[in-house]
Every structure is written in structure tokens, then in C-alpha cells.
Amino acid sequence: MSFTLQPACGSNFVNREEIINEMIETLTHENLLMGFAFVGSRRVGKTSLLREVHYQLKAKDKIIPVYFSLWGLIEGTLDEFCRKLTLSIMEAYKQELSLKYRLKDLVKVPASKMLDFLKTIDVKIKILEEIEFAISSKRLENKKDISETVEDVFLLGERLATETKSRCILLLDEFPSITELKVKNGKAIGEGIIRKIRTIHESYTKTVCCISGSIKKTMNTTLLSSASPFYRQFIVKKISPFKFEDTRLLLERNLGFKLREDVISLIYNTTAGIPFYVQFIGRGLLKQKEQLITPEVISQIFNELLREEANLLFKEEFYSLGTKEREVLFYMAKESVNKPSEISRVTQESLNVISRYLDYLINKGIIRREERGVYKFEDPIFEQWIAEVLYDGQ
Ligand SMILES: Nc1ncnc2c1ncn2[C@@H]1O[C@H](COP(=O)(O)OP(=O)(O)O)[C@@H](O)[C@H]1O
Ligand SMILES: [Mg+2]
Known part of the structure; x- marks a missing residue:
């Protein structure tokens, strides 16, 4: 047990028993194929929850959890996503595959070398080709193959689960960022990928997905609004701060x-x-x-x-916003104003403009509408930092 600024799991994880128990029960229930979706602002504990569930599920027989964070990607390309998710799934299945094929050595092989290894020992796993398919980056150069590649990756766990008579639990952290994955020419793949995954998701019989997202707007377009592709496909849990x-x-x-x-x-x-x-x-x-x-x-x-620490964190978040958005936040924090009319007065901007920027800030998960005409920071510490530290001594 210790304090940590990293996601907490195992002995460092406290509280949230109710949701953990519900998840473990649902996710391991033979007759249930229902996943969970976490919505909640940054730093509230979504990743910790997913990691704790991952940790507890690992101990269960024939349940293979795979944790993957979209924010852990470096290049942010679809290609990198497909390669890394494939490797994570392979890594998770190592033990099961080695049992099945009595290849004790398999567990010692690093995931990145797995494919080569499987080939050298000439294992006739029918999915081998598909894995290769997913890992090979060349295929992505051809645009019409994007859809197939996504399918290969998202069906890999399902196929391995069938092969090893187990259940695959995909835990996808910061899932809505999937629409920002870059394809050819650095263009974002867009929401089409979510519809694609939804179709695959519906065909699962041995895979359950759990997803999380920090930004309400993107979670909304993904699953909460009735027009979204994943509407009613997940048990939605709002993750709140500690009591x-x-x-x-x-x-x-x-x-x-x-x-x-x-x-x-x-x-x-x-x-x-x-x-x-x-x-x-x-x-x-x-x-x-x-x-x-x-x-x-x-x-x-x-x-x-x-x-000190939070200063770096907040600076990055603050300066990633537009000038007008920063101005609105600055006055809200500094002058303690939270109504559009007041913000309009102190910034000398029209009410229309202010309303528009308040909307942008809500979509980015920075503020929320507390009640009609009253806006609040999602993270009061961020607000305090703007008020007390941001331009301090400059
Ligand atoms: N259940 C928990 N028990 C102990 N610490 C937690 C718990 N949930 C979150 N934390 C701590 O809070 C911080 C943020 O958690 P994290 O899971 O990364 O949040 P999020 O993914 O929502 O941004 C980390 O320092 C983590 O250790
Ligand atoms: Mg997180």
C-alpha cells in the first residue's frame, strides 16, 4: 500500500467495491454479454478502475482480460493502434495458447516476437494468418483495407477465445480517441470507425468490451445519445470523485x-x-x-x-485551448463569475460569443452547466490554479 500518482490497482486501490463487484460478476457471467462504459472527468479514477478489474479478472479461470489505452499510443496512427492492440491481445493469450499446445516455452516469448516464434514451431493455428495480417503495416497503405484491418484486430480476441474455449474481455481506455487515429496523409479516421466496431461488437459471442472516456462530448457521440452507434450497448457508469x-x-x-x-x-x-x-x-x-x-x-x-507538479499539468491543458476559451476561463476563475451575462460584462464580449465558447468548453470537458445559466469548472483545482498561479509574478 502506498500513495501513487500512477493509476492505482491491487493493494493501492481503495473503495469502489460496489462497481467492481458488479463488473466482475457481470463480466464473468456465462450468460451475459454486457460491457461497461465509464464516463468521468480526468483524474477521477477511470483508468484505475479498469486496471483493477483487469487485475481481478486475470485470476479467473478461462477469462482473458486485455487492457489497452488509446492515450498510450505514441504516433497516434491507426497502424500503430492495430499493431499494439494485436500484441496486447497476444500477450494476454500466451498462457492459454501454451496450455492448449503444450508449449511451455511460449510464455517466455515476448509478444513482439510471438508471431515469428509461432511460425518457427509450425503451429497450425488457423488464426495465424489473420494475426500476421493485423500486424503487417503494409496493408494499411491501401486505403480500402482499413475496414478489414480494423475487423481483423477486433475479431482477434474473439477467435482466440473460441480457439481456447475462453472469454475475452477488452478494456479500452479513452476509447473515443479512436476517431482521432491518423490514417494516410495524417488525416483522422473519423467516426466511421466507431460504426464499424459497433457492427463487429454485435457479432461477439465470446468477447465483452468495456470502455472509458474523459470527455463527455465524445462519450456522448459514441454511446450516450440515442443517435450514437453504441446507444444502449453498455452499462454506463458515471465515475465520481471520492466521498x-x-x-x-x-x-x-x-x-x-x-x-x-x-x-x-x-x-x-x-x-x-x-x-x-x-x-x-x-x-x-x-x-x-x-x-x-x-x-x-x-x-x-x-x-x-x-x-509545482500540478503547474506543469495545468499549463499544458490550459495552453492547448484557444485564446478566447482561455480568456473565458481566466475571467470565470479570477473574477468568480459563472453566468454568461457576467462573463460577457467582464470580457466585453457579446453574449452570443460567450455562449458559443462556453459550449466549446463544455464539449472539451472543462466546465459543466450546473443549472440554467450557471457554469462551473469540472475540476475546482484547475480553477484555483488559474485564479492563483497562472499569471502570478508575470
Ligand atoms: N480507487 C482508487 N484508489 C486509490 N487511488 C486512486 C483510485 N482511483 C484513482 N486513484 C488515484 O487517482 C489518480 C488518477 O487516477 P486515474 O485512474 O489515472 O484517473 P483517470 O483515468 O480518471 O484520469 C492516480 O494517482 C490514482 O492513483
Ligand atoms: Mg485515465
Whole structure:
């Protein structure tokens, strides 16, 4: 058990028992073919959940979970996606295949060398050709093959599951980013790929998909709105920040001692229960003596977070936005205004323009409409950073 800024799983994972239990039960149930979709803002714990489910499913007999993050790609091309997902699926199936073919050595072969290895020992797996198909990048140069390539990759788990009499669970993190994969000439593949995957998805009998997405707009176009390709194909779960008691649990379990109530309250209020920030403060507390942990110490650690680690993170997020979007956010945070009319007044922009930019910011998952005419930051720490740190000392 320790504090971590990486996704948490195993002994580092706390809370969320209800959803984990529901998922494990559903995903391993022979007669159910229903996957889950996580919606929730950044840093709230979606990846941790997928990794924890992956970790727990690995221990189950004849269940082969494959975790894959679209944000883990480097080039961001369809080709890279297909190659890496193929390798991840192969890696996950190593053990099953080796049992089936009594090839103990198979488990020692790195996934990238798997295909060569299978060939050298002349295994007549009927899917071998298809795997090669998916891994070979040459095929992608020919545009009309994109659809087939996607099909090969998304059916690979299904075929291996049939071959080894198991069930494949595909856990696809930041799934909507799949539409941004680049094909020829650096153009994005677009939403057509989602419709394609949906068709494949409907044919699954041994594969279950779980997906996550940070940005509400893209999750909406993928699965939440009635016009979306995946409408009603997943059990949708909104992942919220930790509650007060969860925050206490994470802190006290990792520290190994109890904290004062006013200290936990302050941590909960300043972090809004977002696990990433709770982890961060927890890490700072490890250096402190138990009896010296006071609200003042918490404020100090939190200020460090805002000005150091989070500073880098937020700067990148902030400057990836357009000038007008930044201006709107700046005034919202700095002047504590949250109604379009007020924002219009302080920015001296017309109400129309402001409304348009508020919409863009909602689509990017930065703000949400709390109620009619009232807008709030999704991440209050980001807001605080804009207000206190962004132009500080410049
Ligand atoms: N259930 C949990 N238990 C402990 N820490 C968690 C949990 N969920 C998230 N965290 C922590 O919060 C941070 C962000 O989690 P992550 O899963 O990457 O969020 P997301 O994928 O939603 O952006 C990480 O530092 C992680 O360790
Ligand atoms: Mg994540």
C-alpha cells in the first residue's frame, strides 16, 4: 500500500467495491454479454478502475482480460493502434495458447516476437494468418483495407477465445480517441470507425468490451445519445470523485494512522475528493510526523502542488485551448463569475460569443452547466490554479 500518482490497482486501490463487484460478476457471467462504459472527468479514477478489474479478472479461470489505452499510443496512427492492440491481445493469450499446445516455452516469448516464434514451431493455428495480417503495416497503405484491418484486430480476441474455449474481455481506455487515429496523409479516421466496431461488437459471442472516456462530448457521440452507434450497448457508469469517507480511507490506510477530523475535512474540501489530489497530499504527509499534521501543513502541501507538479499539468491543458476559451476561463476563475451575462460584462464580449465558447468548453470537458445559466469548472483545482498561479509574478 502506498500513495501513487500512477493509476492505482491491487493493494493501492481503495473503495469502489460496489462497481467492481458488479463488473466482475457481470463480466464473468456465462450468460451475459454486457460491457461497461465509464464516463468521468480526468483524474477521477477511470483508468484505475479498469486496471483493477483487469487485475481481478486475470485470476479467473478461462477469462482473458486485455487492457489497452488509446492515450498510450505514441504516433497516434491507426497502424500503430492495430499493431499494439494485436500484441496486447497476444500477450494476454500466451498462457492459454501454451496450455492448449503444450508449449511451455511460449510464455517466455515476448509478444513482439510471438508471431515469428509461432511460425518457427509450425503451429497450425488457423488464426495465424489473420494475426500476421493485423500486424503487417503494409496493408494499411491501401486505403480500402482499413475496414478489414480494423475487423481483423477486433475479431482477434474473439477467435482466440473460441480457439481456447475462453472469454475475452477488452478494456479500452479513452476509447473515443479512436476517431482521432491518423490514417494516410495524417488525416483522422473519423467516426466511421466507431460504426464499424459497433457492427463487429454485435457479432461477439465470446468477447465483452468495456470502455472509458474523459470527455463527455465524445462519450456522448459514441454511446450516450440515442443517435450514437453504441446507444444502449453498455452499462454506463458515471465515475465520481471520492466521498468524505473514501478520502479518509485512502489517507489513513496508506499512512497507517488516524488523522484529525479537521485535517480530513480540509483535505476533502480542497481536493474535492478527486483521488489524484488526495494521493498527492497523502504523499506530502509521509514526510510529516503524525502529531504535527495540522490544517496549516495541509494548506502548505496543497500550495506546493498548485505551484509545482500540478503547474506543469495545468499549463499544458490550459495552453492547448484557444485564446478566447482561455480568456473565458481566466475571467470565470479570477473574477468568480459563472453566468454568461457576467462573463460577457467582464470580457466585453457579446453574449452570443460567450455562449458559443462556453459550449466549446463544455464539449472539451472543462466546465459543466450546473443549472440554467450557471457554469462551473469540472475540476475546482484547475480553477484555483488559474485564479492563483497562472499569471502570478508575470
Ligand atoms: N480507487 C482508487 N484508489 C486509490 N487511488 C486512486 C483510485 N482511483 C484513482 N486513484 C488515484 O487517482 C489518480 C488518477 O487516477 P486515474 O485512474 O489515472 O484517473 P483517470 O483515468 O480518471 O484520469 C492516480 O494517482 C490514482 O492513483
Ligand atoms: Mg485515465
